[in-house]
Amino acid sequence: MLVAAAVCPCPPLLVPEVAAGAAPELDSARDACLDAVAVLAASRPDLLVVVGPGETLPGRDGAPSVGPFPPGTHGSFRGVGVDLDVTLGPVPEEAFTPGRPLPQSLTVGAWLLGRARWSCSPVEGLALPEAAVAEDCAEAGGMLARRASRVALLVMGDGSACRTLKAPGYLDERAADFDARATEALASADLDALAALDVALAHELKVAGRAPWQLLAGAARDAGLAGRLLYENAPYGVGYTVAAWS
Template sequence: MLVAAAVCPCPPLLVPEVAAGAAAELEPLRAACAEAVAALLAAGPELIVVVGTGPEAEVWTEGGVGSLHRYGVGRVVRLPSGGVDGPELAPALTIGAWLLEQAGAAVPTHACAVPADSPAARMAGLGEGLAGLADRVGLLVMGDGSARRSLKAPGYLDGRAEEYDGAVARALGSADLAALAGLDAGLAAELLAEGRAPWQVLAGAAEGTGLTARLTYQDAPYGVGYFVASWG
């Protein structure tokens, strides 16, 4: 059963060594993520599952290694309680593993990558399945909002992006499962909002749990919508 979840964005710039001279600009976001992960661990999960987008559906149950070399940083991070080696994690999951490493997590941890275009119903079913993996399951849900929030955003400005991200923020901050489940995959793709599928996994996992939520960060630095929320 799902007992807690932390929702965080997954920009590589969360890692100070990757951000380099710009590290201070994301310190409020970094601190909010650390707080959310700490709350997740404090809930006492027996198993944590990191969920994020990836090029294909894939699961890691025996450990996994994420490389930061692609960002010019010569280090790797590993899922807690995994082996020294393991299959390479998708980039979003790598940032999740880094957050858990920073928190000193020692809880058995799996990871699950979902394609950004995954159907909502499939994500709901996946979430239900993940919630049933142990008596006390925690999710670390990694995903960004629209990457079209400004003229300098990765996808340039789209006038629909701010309204979309606002709806996502309200849903994540109020544990509105129906709103998350109803996010349109086509619109999310047009707005480059890759968090849509992971958020719908969370909605499926939280069904029937009565969890409450608190949104602790909402902003769009660099023209990308970032949200941090704690569910418990």
């Protein structure tokens, strides 16, 4: 059963080494993410799953990096110019064969857990395709919630990337309203509102968090969790929301 969830944005800029001189601009978001991870630790989970959007990797014929990632999987920020590697929780003591690297969203999640010195439970990862339909996300969430008696989720994903003229997706007048509705749903743990997020509109607004949020809604059915908003802003024209459910 799902006992806690933390919702965090997943830009590499959360990592001070990546942000460099701009690092202080995201101090509030970074602190809120660590507070949300602390809520996960306090729930004493048997299993933590980091969930985020997949990404298309060069040389993979356009195939997105989706699917499960086992404990100890490596991620790297070398792709954004920083010589920094992370692992998804501690590397298992038994023989470990490195597989696919973590996608960006899970790499940021692994960095957050390392920053928080996570040691409460095994950690796995799951990346979702951007085009995953809402029903499939909800079903995957329900399956994750049944993996152990006490399951926690670290849900990585940004809101729209169209909030300002200089945003990655340029300005779209619909973006602020979409982000406001999504943030309200995340803040109040409104499962129906999350399930009802428009998949096509989310794609047009470059919302990276839509599929992970809808997985969370599926995982939280019958869990009786309450939500709390820890941070909301749109630096660089991208919607960032941090919330904790417990």
